[in-house]
Amino acid sequence: MSNNFTKQDFYFMEQCLLLAKKGIGHVEPNPRVACLVVHQAEIIASGYHSKFGAPHAEVEALRNITDPSILQACTLYVNLEPCSHHGKTPPCVDLILQNPPKRVVIAQSDPFDLVQGKGIEKLLAHGVQVDVGICEKDSHQLNAPFFTFHQEKRTYLRLKWAQTADGFMDKLRHANEKGAFGITGKTSQHWTHQQRASAQAILVGKNTVLVDNPKLDARFFDEHKKIVRYVIDKNLEIPSHYQIYSDDLPTVIFNAHHAEKGLKSKVKLDFSNAKIVLDQISAYAYAEGVQSLWVEGGAFLLGECLAHDYWDEIHVLRAPQKIGQGLTAPAVPTSAQLHKKSPLGEDTLYTYVRENAL
Ligand code: AOF
């Protein structure tokens, strides 16, 4: 289990992480995982986990090997420890050991209770050289909700908002003026829907629903994806003909009055202060198995999440246009560290993580 990684190891693990990213929005709550088979510094096969319930990365990669005898001279690169449990698919480690490779390079061990080092132990027990701990930061960032859920036993919180170049997240509205105000372009919308698809639940406040009557689905990325919508509506003010009630997507309404289970569940909370509300929603999400909660607004809810430190990642989409006046977007806290700045069409995405999170 030495940690003597070569430049070549870094190169291949970086390629492996890039390939694993193809699973974003499709595999969750499973981790995003890829596997490369390298022979004499050349990738001879690769694969990634492409859909929840579908074969794991190692299976996809190894099925592309036509002559298994070559494997004894190969190195496998995989960003997560090969699994050792019987889940929806048989253990990857057993498949690997049918034709053991010379070496397996792993970015991180699997924190899932049923695996946790057992995959690595089994490889070692069969004489395979195993090197763990390469590109750990990037690997952790790729699967942060998965690691947080299993290691810290809590739901990972991702906040997102869009703002104009002069810092507004909505135009000034007359009383009762309705309808979503589009700030960002098509590329940002596609990205947002991919991120929604990668979360298991989307949280919004009552005003966002009353003003925008949003679908809160992932139709521009995957129209069949079922994501649970969480809406905070203390006094049940949202009318029943609104989208969140009238369609067939599961929805949870956090309120102060009623409890009721169903496709449109009502969950009664103690609303004595904002922190208590966020505590309860967070605990509810964890109990429901939600690894990643995607918080889309509005301004009040985002402000409360920031004020009470309820966030793990912040995503700000900045559009090029200025509107001069409007609803001021939340301020990114000083404890947030800019992790990435990426162009999304004409917009720019700023991704912040907690200081020292990486
Ligand atoms: C791997 N390779 O590509 C992935 C792994 O329910 P299952 O059978 O799909 O198993 C899900 C668990 O398997 C997941 O929680 C994680 O521990 C591991 N994911 N392991 O060897 C992969 N996606």
Ligand code: ZN
């Ligand atoms: Zn597996």
